[in-house]
Structure formats: structure tokens, C-alpha cells
Amino acid sequence: MKKISFYKGNLKLMALLFFSFGLIACSNNVEQVSGDATIDSNNDSNKDSEVTHPAWYEEPSEEQLEAAKMDNVSNIIVSNGPHGEEAVSASEIVITDEQAEKIRESNITAAIAMGFLGDDWSEQQLAGLKSEFDNFGIEIISETNANFDDTKQISDLETIGVRNPDILVSIPLDGQTTAGAYKALAEGGTKIVFMDQPAAGMEPGKDYVSVVSADSFGLGMNIADELANALGGEGEVAALYYAPDFYVTNQRYQGFVARLEAKYPNIKLVTVQGFQDPNKSQEVAAAILTRYPNLDGMYASWDVPAMGALAAARVAGKSPQDFKVVNENLGNEVAYAMAKNEFIAGIGSQRPFDQGVAEARLAALAKIGVETPPYVAVPSLAVNRSNLAESLQEIYHQEVSGEIQEALNSN
Known part of the structure; x- marks a missing residue:
């Protein structure tokens, strides 16, 4: 895989992905x-x-x-990446036999907080996540859909926090408004992997594990x-x-x-x-x-x-x-x-299926103490x-x- 790198700069203020009332x-x-x-x-x-x-x-x-x-x-x-990080290809995120055994022995619990469902991208993300979680015996204890409503997503994240999952994979609908809810989960010990971009003010390696995105x-x-x-x-x-x-x-x-x-x-x-x-x-x-x-x-x-x-x-x-x-x-x-x-x-x-697989692997590896790259990308297909x-x-x-x-x- 050939990698061409450039510096994108600091993360801009993020907006709701698909729904907004203003013009x-x-x-x-x-x-x-x-x-x-x-x-x-x-x-x-x-x-x-x-x-x-x-x-x-x-x-x-x-x-x-x-x-x-x-x-x-x-x-x-x-x-x-959104903080200028050099991308690591998703194909490089692999789990060894020894790591897989440790993951299975850890009885890891997971939550998935989607911002929306019903389109092919989100359904394939879920399919990849669930397939890989199942491969390593990771139990999904909470799965939510905010249906394009960041207020509902905040509520979903707060509810997930009560369940105290070991890992969370999620896409923030509004990186500003949801940041507090994500930070609370991170402070409670949940390892977070973001789809596409992180919530505002959160730092890789400190507040979250990685961002996984397409190129x-x-x-x-x-x-x-x-x-x-x-x-x-x-x-x-x-x-x-x-x-x-x-x-x-x-x-x-x-x-x-x-x-x-x-x-x-x-x-x-x-x-x-x-x-x-x-x-x-x-x-x-x-x-x-x-x-x-x-x-x-x-x-x-x-x-x-x-x-x-x-x-x-x-x-x-x-x-x-x-x-x-x-x-x-x-x-x-x-x-x-x-x-x-x-x-x-x-x-x-x-x-998106491959992105889901990479997200699941990164979260599991982080939970067993393996250092992971802050930004992982999947090559596009023409x-x-x-x-x-x-x-x-x-x-x-x-x-x-x-x-x-x-x-x-x-x-």
C-alpha cells in the first residue's frame, strides 16, 4: 500500500452530518x-x-x-487525520493469535452508538463490527440509533454510560454538542473508537483510541x-x-x-x-x-x-x-x-464493512493494552x-x- 501524506491542520468545528435546520x-x-x-x-x-x-x-x-x-x-x-496524523492502512491492523486469546479471556463488553441507520453505509459498518466482535467473543451490551438527532445521541451515550461498557464505537452527529457525553464515557474508563471524526476537544491516546475513516x-x-x-x-x-x-x-x-x-x-x-x-x-x-x-x-x-x-x-x-x-x-x-x-x-x-472490522480490532487491542495508531484509513475504490x-x-x-x-x- 502506497501512502502519500500531507498535513491537514487542526480539526475544525464539526457540524451535524446529515441534518440541520439552518441554511x-x-x-x-x-x-x-x-x-x-x-x-x-x-x-x-x-x-x-x-x-x-x-x-x-x-x-x-x-x-x-x-x-x-x-x-x-x-x-x-x-x-x-483530523489532527494532521499520518494515516495507517486498515490492512495493517491485525490481531495475533496470542492477542486474540487474551481478548477472549478478557470477557470484553462493547457498545455501538450510531448517529443514523437505514442506509447501506451504516448497515455495512454494523455488519463489519458485529462480525469481528463475534470472532473474538466480545459481547455487545448496548446498540443505539440517534436517528439524526444529537439530543437523542447525548441521551443514548448517557444511557450507555450506565451500562459501563469496556469499549464504544460511535460516530458523533455533532462533535460540539455530544463532546461532553463522550468525555464522560472516556473518563469512566470506556475505550472509544470513532467513525470518521472525533468529538470536539478530544485527543487521541488520551480521550479516545483511534479514528477510522475512508480515504x-x-x-x-x-x-x-x-x-x-x-x-x-x-x-x-x-x-x-x-x-x-x-x-x-x-x-x-x-x-x-x-x-x-x-x-x-x-x-x-x-x-x-x-x-x-x-x-x-x-x-x-x-x-x-x-x-x-x-x-x-x-x-x-x-x-x-x-x-x-x-x-x-x-x-x-x-x-x-x-x-x-x-x-x-x-x-x-x-x-x-x-x-x-x-x-x-x-x-x-x-x-464500510472493512472499516467496521478495523474499528472492532482497534477497540479490542486498546482494551488489552496494545498501542494503536490514532488515525486509520481504508483505501477508496473507483x-x-x-x-x-x-x-x-x-x-x-x-x-x-x-x-x-x-x-x-x-x-
Whole structure:
């Protein structure tokens, strides 16, 4: 595994992952559109000038640009951790026979506090966690779902604290508001492994064990490649990004932008627009297509807004042959759309099952006193229709559904 490192800087203030009530503008010059849209008020003049990136955007460093210029970015890890930590590949997190015996003899108890459930990413995370916990005889004594409500997540964490588990794996919905609850668990002796990013003010090795994440910068670069391939290396495109300042989605967007700038001079990013609620992303995408009807393609932060972009393109009368959507996360809906040749041209996939396995291993190792790395990353996987079936098997660890296989065979 090749590792390319760059310093990301200090952890920014974190926001709720998928749900928020306010509208955050993507620039200082915006107007509000229904569906929490944020639209440039410069209209088509944006095609002849640089786009205004969101406030949290950082210009790529020299090392980032060096990575973005590489011909092949598959099977590498580019991202650093939220505190600037160098990433360790998840494949390096192994448990020896001696360690496994000690883990089983320790009668470890675990809790899982999810911020949300119901999507393919979270379900695969759970599957990986439970599979590895079962392998080492770790008992899950509490499993919660905050359903996008940080107040409920705080309550969930407080309830988990009463059970006093040995280890906790969790993703903070709001790193600021939930920090106190996580700190209380850590002070009570629970070893915490975070998915994607830590709660605010917590330090690795002191307050928590590790953060496990996909290589988000690499994900962004992968789908820039897929979009460029689908467009034949030229065209005008838009980016539909997650507006709040959330580390992993920031990294995806920044990787996408850096790769376009470094490798594809004939693809012009003409507008970038943010969304707050992914369930309203169709309205944001529709507003983009109304203002820029001749767009050739669109980036979406993950699979849910990508389906919103697909729906907006269909309503706008776009043809799948002339308009391409790319996104992060290999969810079943976007996979089926890709199989049917319906707009989805490329996907940068996380490996959530493998992330869950790594999280379980790190927590167990920390509990028996083994030193663990503060930031662990899983390499991304570039997916297009030609490798879709193979990629689904690799990501989901099961056979491709009959529906998707039939679509691949008939289209």
C-alpha cells in the first residue's frame, strides 16, 4: 500500500452530518432557493471566472497537488487525520493469535452508538463490527440509533454510560454538542473508537483510541477521474456539496477539485452549490440545472444527493447519454441506476464493512493494552459500470443482487 501524506491542520468545528435546520451559504454572495439551496447570484458570469468555494475550503498544498497529478491514484492513501496524523492502512491492523486469546479471556463488553441507520453505509459498518466482535467473543451490551438527532445521541451515550461498557464505537452527529457525553464515557474508563471524526476537544491516546475513516481525499480524486472518463476529458460540470463544515465530506470535495485542476484542464467547474438536508438535494440540483441548462455533469457528496441530482436531471429533460452524475458511496440505489445506464457514471466507494472490522480490532487491542495508531484509513475504490458487479462483491462481501445483475445483462 502506497501512502502519500500531507498535513491537514487542526480539526475544525464539526457540524451535524446529515441534518440541520439552518441554511448555510456556500459563498458570501448567495440567494436562497427552495429546498435549502444556495445559488450564486452572479448567474452565468460564473462560467468565465473562478467559482466561489465554501468557507471551509482550503487551497491544496504542494503535496496534495503532487498526489493529484499522479496518473494512477488507485490503491493509495492520501488523507491525513483530523489532527494532521499520518494515516495507517486498515490492512495493517491485525490481531495475533496470542492477542486474540487474551481478548477472549478478557470477557470484553462493547457498545455501538450510531448517529443514523437505514442506509447501506451504516448497515455495512454494523455488519463489519458485529462480525469481528463475534470472532473474538466480545459481547455487545448496548446498540443505539440517534436517528439524526444529537439530543437523542447525548441521551443514548448517557444511557450507555450506565451500562459501563469496556469499549464504544460511535460516530458523533455533532462533535460540539455530544463532546461532553463522550468525555464522560472516556473518563469512566470506556475505550472509544470513532467513525470518521472525533468529538470536539478530544485527543487521541488520551480521550479516545483511534479514528477510522475512508480515504476521503482519494475518494474525491477517484470520482474526478470517473467523471473525466465519462465526458471524454472535456465539458462543463457542477459540484453539489454538503454545506456544513464536516471533515470527511470536506476532504471529498477538495480531492475532487484538486484532481480536476491538476489533470483535466478541459473540464470546467462552472458552479458549486451546497445543500443542508440530503433529502432536499433534488431541489438544489434542479436550481443548478435551471441556471446552467447546458451542464455536462455533476458531482454529489454521496449517494443520497446523487439520486437527487439524477431525479432533477430527469425532470429537466436531460439524457443519460449527455449528462453524467458521479458520487461517493456505493449504495444500492446508485448501483442499480448505474447498471441501468441511468445518469450515474462513476462512484468513489468507501469500504464500510472493512472499516467496521478495523474499528472492532482497534477497540479490542486498546482494551488489552496494545498501542494503536490514532488515525486509520481504508483505501477508496473507483467504480464504473465495467467493474460494478466485481466492486459490489468486494464492498458488500456477498453476491450481486438479481435485480442489478439483470440490469447489467440487459442494458
